[in-house]
Amino acid sequence: MSHFDIIVIGAGPGGYAAALLASQRGKTVALIEKQNLGGTCLNWGCIPTKLYLGATAHLEGLHAQSRLRLCSGSVQMDMSALKKRKNAFVAATHKAMSCCLDKHGIVLVQGQAAILDKNTVRIDGETEQTLNFKTLVIATGSSTNWFAGLEPDHKRILDSTDLLDLDAAPASLAVIGAGAIGLEMADFWHRLGTTIHVIEAAPRIAPAEDEEIAQTLHGMLKRKKWNIVTGKRVAELVNEDESVLVRLEDGAEIRVEKALVAVGRKPNTPGLGLENAGVALTGAGWVTTDEFLRAAPNIYAIGDVNGRTLLAHAAEHQGRHAILHALGETAAPYAPGPIPGCIYGSIEVMRAGHTAAELTAQGKTVTVTRANLGANPISQAHGQALGLVKVAWVDGVVRGVTAVGHGASHLVTLAEIMVRDRWTAHTAHEHIFAHPTLDEALRDALIAPLEDK
Ligand SMILES: Cc1cc2nc3c(=O)[nH]c(=O)nc-3n(C[C@H](O)[C@H](O)[C@H](O)COP(=O)(O)OP(=O)(O)OC[C@H]3O[C@@H](n4cnc5c(N)ncnc54)[C@H](O)[C@@H]3O)c2cc1C
Numbered sequence: 091m092s093h094f095d096i097i098v099i100g101a102g103p104g105g106y107a108a109a110l111l112a113s114q115r116g117k118t119v120a121l122i123e124k125q126n127l128g129g130t131c132l133n134w135g136c137i138p139t140k141l142y143l144g145a146t147a148h149l150e151g152l153h154a155q156s157r158l159r160l161c162s163g164s165v166q167m168d169m170s171a172l173k174k175r176k177n178a179f180v181a182a183t184h185k186a187m188s189c190c191l192d193k194h195g196i197v198l199v200q201g202q203a204a205i206l207d208k209n210t211v212r213i214d215g216e217t218e219q220t221l222n223f224k225t226l227v228i229a230t231g232s233s234t235n236w237f238a239g240l241e242p243d244h245k246r247i248l249d250s251t252d253l254l255d256l257d258a259a260p261a262s263l264a265v266i267g268a269g270a271i272g273l274e275m276a277d278f279w280h281r282l283g284t285t286i287h288v289i290e291a292a293p294r295i296a297p298a299e300d301e302e303i304a305q306t307l308h309g310m311l312k313r314k315k316w317n318i319v320t321g322k323r324v325a326e327l328v329n330e331d332e333s334v335l336v337r338l339e340d341g342a343e344i345r346v347e348k349a350l351v352a353v354g355r356k357p358n359t360p361g362l363g364l365e366n367a368g369v370a371l372t373g374a375g376w377v378t379t380d381e382f383l384r385a386a387p388n389i390y391a392i393g394d395v396n397g398r399t400l401l402a403h404a405a406e407h408q409g410r411h412a413i414l415h416a417l418g419e420t421a422a423p424y425a426p427g428p429i430p431g432c433i434y435g436s437i438e439v440m441r442a443g444h445t446a447a448e449l450t451a452q453g454k455t456v457t458v459t460r461a462n463l464g465a466n467p468i469s470q471a472h473g474q475a476l477g478l479v480k481v482a483w484v485d486g487v488v489r490g491v492t493a494v495g496h497g498a499s500h501l502v503t504l505a506e507i508m509v510r511d512r513w514t515a516h517t518a519h520e521h522i523f524a525h526p527t528l529d530e531a532l533r534d535a536l537i538a539p540l541e542d543k
């Protein structure tokens with residue numbers, strides 16, 4: 091078959107979800123992938139990083155208890171065994187995904203796709219082939235970005251994919267960029283004994299997060315003896331054979347064993363032939379989409395490649411909307427509401443909805459309530475009671491919830507529901523929160539307006 095109702099380019103979380111939904115709706119579907127099923131998320135992103143963090147969480151837990159003098163001694167991680175486990179898990183997931191595609195009658199085409207015109211793609215794989223579509227979904231994702239002077243050499247100057255492949259912990263690691271990738275990876279290697287240096291150009295780490303949350307995180311990481319430099323750009327990374335020289339814009343230098351370049355992502359659009367279908371690009375090459383996620387009348391662009399929200403669950407959600415819109419099952423513009431997000435690790439950050447600063451910038455009158463994790467018995471039980479939950483309100487309605495601390499990511503779905511369903515302080519009293527749970531900290535921040543009266 092060379093003609094399909096729907097062709098999807100890219101089998102990451104966005105493309106895979108779109109292909110499955112289209113086939114469940116009875117459409118003929120081809121999914122084109124040049125590398126591995128699962129895209130960045132499964133192979134080099136969400137899944138391997140969380141597997142590494144999950145496998146070493148007990149090290150951090152024991153550390154916290156040893157600080158309370160409840161245990162002592164040391165545990166060694168076997169890095170090559172962990173890598174093997176990660177590779178086995180990823181391979182098993184490839185197999186499961188491939189079976190699922192087969193079961194749904196989706197034709198998987200291995201190769202690199204390029205658009206020839208508004209109804210045709212060419213695939214360069216083992217053989218070259220041309221396929222026709224009624225609707226195309228571009229879900230080609232993004233790749234590691236770097237700036238002049240910071241180019242990874244993949245030996246000492248690494249990107250996030252290289253760092254997952256190390257066989258042993260480096261003695262020291264400079265992390266360039268304190269977004270989610272930099273902070274999560276630094277946390278993993280810190281657990282294995284690596285000395286961490288974080289250099290962030292913005293005035294604070296986790297610059298996309300609420301300022302108080304980011305400052306609290308900063309303080310907690312400093313207690314772990316991370317060297318954190320903010321407000322300074324790294325100008326150059328030099329591989330000096332035995333070490334890497336990190337040169338900051340003000341001339342200051344840091345020498346480390348390895349450096350991680352985690353300064354953001356760039357869209358996978360070069361060579362896609364988008365110009366042949368009248369698709370416009372913006373900025374660094376992100377696909378421009380309209381309110382329905384369309385890049386052209388019969389072409390949608392979903393996930394990282396459209397630059398809206400670089401998260402796996404956002405890609406999946408957009409994939410679903412694109413298919414429903416293409417099939418005429420919805421005529422509504424894409425309006426995702428609050429998109430939950432987390433930074434994972436020993437100290438986690440979670441957020442759903444707007445920060446207080448974002449709401450204020452929109453001209454809203456914002457009030458803020460808080461609950462410290464110090465008062466939460468579960469945080470205390472883990473010996474990790476620093477951190478807080480923060481709620482931003484407008485007109486008595488929850489508009490944003492964010493938190494920092496041990497296990498904070500576990501609060502994110504409830505926080506998303508609170509924002510989406512426009513909870514008031516009274517709503518919190520309509521629900522029973524199990525005791526003792528971290529959720530109670532969320533409840534405490536929520537009922538604070540009632541308690542204050
Ligand atoms: C280290 C790291 C950790 C992360 N952790 C998280 C996390 O915890 N939670 C979270 O939500 N997000 C996380 N992300 C982000 C997440 O991985 C991405 O947002 C998500 O994978 C985007 O999905 P996508 O489907 O848009 O694209 P991708 O997953 O990038 O998939 C795109 C696919 O398209 C294929 N492709 C590209 N061009 C072509 C072509 N011309 N022809 C054929 N195939 C092509 C690629 O090979 C790839 O498989 C992380 C990212 C990184 C790098």
Ligand SMILES: NC(=O)c1ccc[n+]([C@@H]2O[C@H](COP(=O)([O-])OP(=O)(O)OC[C@H]3O[C@@H](n4cnc5c(N)ncnc54)[C@H](O)[C@@H]3O)[C@@H](O)[C@H]2O)c1
Binds near residue numbers: 267323353401432
């Ligand atoms: N847990 C998660 O959900 C998760 C985990 C990892 C990645 N991601 C996604 O992947 C995307 C990419 O993550 P990221 O951390 O690479 O990007 P990012 O854009 O979030 O952070 C990059 C940081 O690098 C800084 N920077 C840029 N140039 C610099 C320089 N020369 N010197 C010092 N600092 C510099 C920027 O100020 C920025 O804070 C994010 O958008 C995120 O959504 C999500």
